[in-house]
Amino acid sequence: MEIMAPAGSYESLMAAIQAGANSIYFGVEQLNMRTRSSNNFTIDDLKKISSICKEHNVKSYLTLNTIVYDHDISLMKNIVDAVKQNEIDAIIASDHAVMNYAKKNGVKIHISTQSNVTNIDTVEFYAEYADVMVLARELTLSQTSALVSAIKKRHIKGPSGELVRIEIFAHGALCMAISGKCYLSLHSNNASANRGACIQNCRKSYIVTDKEDGVELEIDNEYIMSAKDLCTIDFLDKINETGISILKIEGRGRSADYVYNVTKCYREAVDSLNDKTYTKEKINDWKDRLATVYNRGFWDGYYLGKKIGEWSNEYGSQATKRKVYVGKGVKYYEEAGVAEFLIESQTLQNGDEIIITGPTTGFIQTIIDEMRIKDKAAAKAVKGENITFLLNNKIRPSDKLYKIVAS
Amino acid sequence: MIRIIYQREKCIGCNACTEASKFRWRLSRKDGKSILIDSIKKRNFHIAIAGDDEWEANKTAAENCPVKIIKLEKV
Numbered sequence: 001m002e003i004m005a006p007a008g009s010y011e012s013l014m015a016a017i018q019a020g021a022n023s024i025y026f027g028v029e030q031l032n033m034r035t036r037s038s039n040n041f042t043i044d045d046l047k048k049i050s051s052i053c054k055e056h057n058v059k060s061y062l063t064l065n066t067i068v069y070d071h072d073i074s075l076m077k078n079i080v081d082a083v084k085q086n087e088i089d090a091i092i093a094s095d096h097a098v099m100n101y102a103k104k105n106g107v108k109i110h111i112s113t114q115s116n117v118t119n120i121d122t123v124e125f126y127a128e129y130a131d132v133m134v135l136a137r138e139l140t141l142s143q144t145s146a147l148v149s150a151i152k153k154r155h156i157k158g159p160s161g162e163l164v165r166i167e168i169f170a171h172g173a174l175c176m177a178i179s180g181k182c183y184l185s186l187h188s189n190n191a192s193a194n195r196g197a198c199i200q201n202c203r204k205s206y207i208v209t210d211k212e213d214g215v216e217l218e219i220d221n222e223y224i225m226s227a228k229d230l231c232t233i234d235f236l237d238k239i240n241e242t243g244i245s246i247l248k249i250e251g252r253g254r255s256a257d258y259v260y261n262v263t264k265c266y267r268e269a270v271d272s273l274n275d276k277t278y279t280k281e282k283i284n285d286w287k288d289r290l291a292t293v294y295n296r297g298f299w300d301g302y303y304l305g306k307k308i309g310e311w312s313n314e315y316g317s318q319a320t321k322r323k324v325y326v327g328k329g330v331k332y333y334e335e336a337g338v339a340e341f342l343i344e345s346q347t348l349q350n351g352d353e354i355i356i357t358g359p360t361t362g363f364i365q366t367i368i369d370e371m372r373i374k375d376k377a378a379a380k381a382v383k384g385e386n387i388t389f390l391l392n393n394k395i396r397p398s399d400k401l402y403k404i405v406a407s
Numbered sequence: 408m409i410r411i412i413y414q415r416e417k418c419i420g421c422n423a424c425t426e427a428s429k430f431r432w433r434l435s436r437k438d439g440k441s442i443l444i445d446s447i448k449k450r451n452f453h454i455a456i457a458g459d460d461e462w463e464a465n466k467t468a469a470e471n472c473p474v475k476i477i478k479l480e481k482v
Contacts, residue, residue, distance in 0.1 A: 029439075030418070030419040030420050030439065030440070036474065069420075069439075071420060071435070073436075074437055075420075075437075075438050075439035076439075190421075190423055190470075190472070190473050191474070192421060195421050197419055197421070197474060199473075
């Protein structure tokens with residue numbers, strides 16, 4: 001199984017690569033499903049993204065999976081042309097206009113989960129266009145397994161001549177509607193989820209009131225529409241048995257530390273499946289680590305065929321740890337292996353767990369043990385002070401320094 | 408007179424403003440984003456001065472904009 005990680009920024013891109021992703025996906029301009037929430041790239045970024053991915057032997061995929069109107073066609077074509085020119089490996093599409101244009105121009109296609117592939121005849125239909133298909137997130141593992149077997153049995157091959165490969169979502173936020181096909185946000189704020197502008201009404205708490213007598217219904221869990229986040233790390237063995245090829249991690253709106261942590265856990269889990277060391281102890285460790293970054297509580301999605309209704313009972317994240325901004329990078333002294341940072345907020349002490357993220361640096365996590373201020377050993381640093389400490393990795397002025405604290 | 412201020416960079420090309428006022432807004436066939444007709448560009452803002460009769464339609468445009476990048480002022 002391959003791991004495909006989200007890259008909503010250069011920081012996350014580098015973090016995904018460092019954590020061992022086989023491929024990354026990202027969006028540009030306004031035709032992707034994270035137009036609102038992610039710091040989107042533009043067409044001009046394709047060249048750099050492509051070269052970073054090639055350098056690290058990671059495949060790159062561009063999401064172009066919103067609803068497309070007539071006035072979007074030119075932009076869509078420009079994006080597909082740029083994908084071809086910059087040798088991005090494929091586009092992730094859901095609209096037929098996109099598939100048609102990409103196919104005509106020899107650009108590889110993945111069928112997005114927004115196309116809601118739920119049966120083998122649809123797989124056969126899209127096989128004219130795509131070698132990889134992301135299934136609808138609402139299928140169970142037995143349905144998934146049957147689809148993969150049927151692809152083999154019916155020899156359904158994509159344009160490359162190889163059997164169609166199936167990709168599923170492994171981790172991250174789930175939509176309360178069928179994969180993005182939701183109009184809540186449009187109704188309340190005229191902001192269509194299907195144009196990447198979702199304002200996430202489902203994540204808020206609501207009170208149900210009887211209009212006739214004004215009586216408010218008491219609901220145990222006020223977050224009646226907020227699905228918990230998908231987590232599959234504890235049944236990856238079962239997922240592996242279905243024969244799917246690619247595990248996708250959701251989160252183009254997430255930070256570099258989230259992408260690093262989640263990708264790393266799934267990387268280790270897939271590796272342990274491959275060398276047959278996938279154990280309960282390891283699963284517990286991964287689950288603990290996954291809980292340290294943004295999450296709304298975990299559930300196993302629709303895969304195990306259980307009754308739906310795993311709703312989050314809190315607003316926002318239930319992460320066990322959070323990061324607070326401390327300062328920015330100043331300089332790295334290569335010969336000495338020393339990093340210098342300027343403290344801009346909070347304080348820092350020896351023993352603090354820190355993370356450093358940056359567009360080129362990606363993600364570094366470590367513990368400060370011997371901090372120096374003006375070349376003298378110091379136990380604590382406050383705002384305005386420049387600190388130095390030993391670090392194996394190079395840091396840059398574009399990097400941000402955070403400390404990790406318990407939530 | 409009214410002043411319409413539009414932050415074009417953040418437009419997601421949803422078509423809401425053009426539906427509110429075809430007279431003042433149209434969608435670019437080039438990049439799929441909305442164009443504020445007869446506007447001048449100052450830094451990241453596109454600004455147009457229009458008659459009071461355009462207030463209602465553009466108020467609807469501003470209200471319906473999902474990314475809230477249209478502002479109206481009386482001048």
